[in-house]
Amino acid sequence: MEPSRRSGGGRAGLWGAALGALGALSLASAFAAAQEPALPPGLAEEAERDRSGEAIEERSPSDQAMARASAAYLRGDYLSARVHAERAAAAGDPRGATFAGHILLHGLSGTADDVGAVRWLRRAAEHDDIDALVILASLAAERRGGLEPFHAREFLSQAAETGDARGAYEFGTFLRDTGDPGVSHLALDWLRLAAEAGMPRAMAAYAAALDDWVHGPGDPALARPWYIRAGEAGDAPSAAIAGVMLITGEGGPADEEAGRTLLRHAAEMGLPAAMGDYALLLMQDAESTGGDFERAAAWARRGAEAGDAQAQFLYAGALATGRGVLRNMEQAYVWVRRAGYPRENSLEDDPQRDRLEAQLEGLFTHDTLTRLEAEAISGMADRYRLNPAGD
Known part of the structure; x- marks a missing residue:
């Protein structure tokens, strides 16, 4: 497992989540609930x-x-x-x-x-x-x-046309959301103008449009500097994307130190997927150097409690092995089950998660498994906004 540009399986999923977050700030945010x-x-x-x-x-x-x-x-x-x-x-x-x-x-x-x-x-x-x-x-x-x-x-x-950055951003997102390829160049132009004016959400939208928008150029090299700028300006999804791109060398030369800094920044801003990716990096560091498992487990727990499936799996592994936390096989089973519940970012079909679940399952009686399953499901829908039944 390695850090990935994810919020639901790769680049397209991340674009979808970023678009959803940006949409909450565009036209629909002009007025709130009554x-x-x-x-x-x-x-x-x-x-x-x-x-x-x-x-x-x-x-x-x-x-x-x-x-x-x-x-x-x-x-x-x-x-x-x-x-x-x-x-x-x-x-x-x-x-x-x-x-x-x-x-x-x-x-x-x-x-x-x-x-x-x-x-x-x-x-x-x-x-x-x-x-x-x-x-x-x-x-x-x-x-x-x-x-x-x-x-x-x-x-x-x-x-x-007033020259206002927010006006440029709103018009650019409107044109982008029409899905009309005939206005894609106009959408990119207006988003660029808003981004150049220093609006973090416009920088994020422009980066995503350059990178993963179906009518955009699909060029990570063009997008990466804008993800970095947006992330440094406080946009958590952009910081996470830029961090992984820098670590992996996507869209330009690799810069692991800068990438880690941005990924940590995204995690500190509360982005669950970034918490999971940052916890993974810390886990890998600890395994290779015998380093700080406690810090890695702490980030895994934060991401797990925020609902990120990768973080839930990592935290389950920490609980099962006692690396960085007190060993607790029952809680390990609870968290590995949560990591597999169907929803965006689910590890439902991940072989590593399946293997750990099977290993833990063999430790308990039927009655204990029933109790732990109920605990795993409890609160999922409201606390994590997940749908354990997959309906």
């Missing part, structure tokens, strides 16, 4: 600025209204927030129109009103407000507020 809606990024920055305590009396009338809107919103007084936001909009501030649209969209000050929200958001969009344009595109994709799907491209194209 119960606790997150402020759009621009308005969130506005609210954070207002937390600073800057005297609002020194601001323009529209800025004062926006500050009062933010303060009211943060304390849950959404009706007052909407009143102040509308005053800011009336004073010519497009942020106020976006704020009012956001409140109406989620029904925070009363009944949700898509049509009313779109009216305010369009007003903000006339002034190229990025938040408004992205939200409008999301609504258009869902045919809400009188909008149609074809409007989404118009709104995002407008956002990109």
Whole structure:
């Protein structure tokens, strides 16, 4: 077993997971669930600025209204927030129109009103407000507020043409997600512009598009520098991919030290697959040098508890051999079973896992196996978001 670019079997699986993570931050993230809606990024920055305590009396009338809107919103007084936001909009501030649209969209000050929200958001969009344009595109994709799907491209194209990095990113991801090979060059161009502006998620998206996107060039050498930049900027999946590429020499010369650093960084950021790969490296180090099995087992346990199948298998092996942890054959069986449950990244058909499971199974009675199996299954669906039954 060796570190691999995985989140479900190789490069394609990793691209799928990265795409899923990025999708959570693109169009669908423009507005959150109605119960606790997150402020759009621009308005969130506005609210954070207002937390600073800057005297609002020194601001323009529209800025004062926006500050009062933010303060009211943060304390849950959404009706007052909407009143102040509308005053800011009336004073010519497009942020106020976006704020009012956001409140109406989620029904925070009363009944949700898509049509009313779109009216305010369009007003903000006339002034190229990025938040408004992205939200409008999301609504258009869902045919809400009188909008149609074809409007989404118009709104995002407008956002990109403003020169704003987020606008470029959103338009690039939109074009990529259409699946139309005829616009692949445009998708890559917009993603590149956003990446060059320093957006970590844009760097990650551009790297993945260069590397594994079906309509991209499929060139790891082009992708690797962008994975590295995205990883160094805090994108955990990119750090993990870059780490493995550097260790294995994919897409350029091998640099094991730099690769290990990035892989550890991804693990420290909480990426389960990176924990498993990093634990594997530490296990291999310990086996070859008689080194620190405890550190390797600790990372395997962290990854196992986070749901990574490779880490679960490694932790099972540590428990079975007593390397780095107290030997515990029953818990070894629990974890090796969990590593084989059907889901993405499962080691269901891995011969090494199968062998260890069979060895451990022979140690217990039928009643003990029944109890351990129940423990292995317990909590899998909710704690690890897995599906032991494979349904």
